[in-house]
Amino acid sequence: MSKRPATLIVLDRNKRESLQTQLAVSLKELVQARVLAPGAAVPSSRDLAGDLRISRNTVIQAYDRLIGEGYLEPSARRGLFVSESLTEKILSRTGLSNASTTVSRFVFQQNSEKLGMPVPFRPCQPDVRLFPLALWNRMRTRALRSYGTHLLHYQSELTLGFPSLRRTLATYLRESRGVQCDWHQVAITTGSQQALYLLAHLLLRPESRVAMEDPGYLGARFAWQRTGARLIPVSIDAEGMRLPPDKRFSAELVYTTPSRQFPTGACLSLSRRLSLVEFAARTNAWIIEDDYDSEFRYSRPPLPSLQSLDSSGRVIYIGSMSKVLFPSLRIGYVVLPASLVQEFTALRSVLDDHGPLIDQATLAQFIDAGAFYSHIRRSRRAYGERLQTFIESASKLLLPLSFPYIDGGMNLTGFLDSTEDDRECSDRLKSIGIEIPALSQYSLRPTRPGLVFGFTAFEQRTTQESMKRVALAFQGRRKGHRGEPAH
Ligand SMILES: Cc1ncc(COP(=O)(O)O)c(C=O)c1O
Incomplete structure (x- = not known):
């Protein structure tokens, strides 16, 4: 290519689309028109940013997006290239005039036929398009270079995870969530789901009593049920979980999401936190604190963790990378009271010896390089606007x-009038391609009807358009109720 791509790219700061989107679209057009031919190197983010007089971050984000969509491919040490496989398929099938539609169809088919994607308003979904995949790949290369083939062997002494990741997470949790811990207490798990499963098998027996928030997280409920434990549903109000005041109340384990109750969104008040910790100390119960999305607070910081208030070693703290980074990474963690570390290690080693170490070493590099914190800041900003x-x-x-x-958080629960049937509403929305689970789906006992909307994975325009469709579905329903035609 004789010309520099920047001379062919026109960005307009007055347009509704962000510069990042405009740049990504222009680069795609250059690929489709073979101006950027398959296998060609694209300019470095620094050069292109300089030529276009925009920030380097904008270029990096546009490149990340095109890597995610398969247009560009990073090559270790040599930079970024136009993907050969994708463009050959596209361009051999079509002429230039309809290249654009074919590209979108191809990319869409790639995603939809093999792998699913969240549809509005599926709860608990991060926007993985914001994730800096190119940077992650660089960190992966760096980790492989640092540890070499050692990373590829069995490392049975690393059952609880890669030590540098455990250390860096311990620091992060102490500083950001007030968690009291030494790094030896931090165990890396395959998603927080594995931590729930292991803890269920470690702490519960058939007929053990587990008090859990109702409505509450199904992943946790299923883990308790697997052991034959008895579930005791605990109601939620504006101050979060309300344990029965009766002093004779007992449970071997209490499961809670205090930062932002899942799925209602209520935050556990300080007085309730103190009485929960006091209950555990008095009755020798275990508390599992699931802090699944506390990074996403938009106007004020979250309350420190419940674990930070515990002086009896009865609170087990669980977190996940599924929301802050991306869910298929399958990395979660648990901060164990010192008294449980040995038994947890023994159980985990029977299950899978240890987790995948390349990803854990990559994550440690990603956090140490500061990329973790910038990604949280970027996601928080985007999600705050989407909220x-x-x-x-x-x-x-x-x-x-x-x-x-x-x-805050990633989901918003909308409560319906108490006469409504939330499952019927949810089914109706599903029939028009909108996915909003009913609150009652998460409940053991009859609950106030509601719908659980996730808002983080969808761009603002998608949210606006999908909300109009939700409104139309509600209008149709009301007309239907009055005996009028519902269209
Ligand atoms: C309450 C709660 N805990 C934990 C998780 C994360 O689970 P995992 O780390 O297994 O992806 C979720 C995900 O939706 C959740 O809603």
């Missing part, structure tokens, strides 16, 4: 839902 768009759309469209907990 605003969501709330504005819901109120403009006069949806018959109330959203009492709108201060």
Whole structure:
């Protein structure tokens, strides 16, 4: 290519689309037109940013997006290239004129036929397009270079995870969540789900009593049920989980999501936190604190962890990389009271010896290089804007839902009038391609009806358009109720 791509790219700061989106679209067009031919190197982010007079971050994000969509491929040490396989397939099938539609169809088929993607408004989904995949790959290369083939062997002494990751996570949790821990207490698990499963098998026997939030997280409920334990549903109000005040109340284990109750969104108040910790100390119960999305607070920082208030070693703290990074990474962690470390290690080693070490070493590098913190900041900013768009759309469209907990997280629960059937609403929305689970789906006992919306994985325009479809579905329903045609 004789010309530098920058001379063919026009960006307009007055357009609605971000510079990053405009740049990604322009680069795709250059690929489709073979101006950037298969196998060609693309300019470095620094050069292109300089030529276009935009920030280097904008170029890096646009490149990351094109890597994610398969247009570009990183090559260790040599830079970024136009992907050969994808473009050959596309361009051999079509002429230039319809290249663009074929590309989108090809990319869409690639995603939809083999692998699923979240549809609006599936809860608990990060926007993986924000993830800096190229940077992650560089960290992976760096980890492989540092540890060489040692990383490829069995490392049975690393049952609880890669030591540098355990150390760096211990520091992160002490500083950001007030968690009291030494790194030897941090165990890396295959998602927080594995931690729940292992803890269930370590701490429970058939007929053990497990008090859990109701409505509550199904992943946890299924783990307790596997052991034959008895579930004791505990109600939620605006202050979070409300344990029965009766002093004779007992449970071997209490499961809670205090930062942001899943799925309602209520935050456990300080007085309830103190009484929960006091209950555990008095009765020798275990508390499992699942802190699954506390990184996402938009207006004020979250309360420190429940574990930080515990002086009896009865609180087990669980976290996950599924929301802050991406869910298929399958990395979670648990901070164990010192008294449980040995038994947990023994159980984990029977299950799978140890987890995948290349990803753990990569993650340690990613955190130590500061990329973890910048990604959290970038995601928090994007999700904060999406939360605003969501709330504005819901109120403009006069949806018959109330959203009492709108201060953070990745999901918003909209409560319906108590006469409504939330499963019927959810099914109706599903029939038009919108996925919003009913609150009752998470409940053991009858609960106030509601719908659980996830807002983080969807761009603002998608949210606005999908909310209009939700509103139309509600309008159709109301007309149907009054005996009028529902269309
Ligand atoms: C309450 C709660 N805990 C934990 C998780 C994360 O699970 P994992 O780390 O297994 O992906 C989720 C995911 O949706 C969740 O909602």
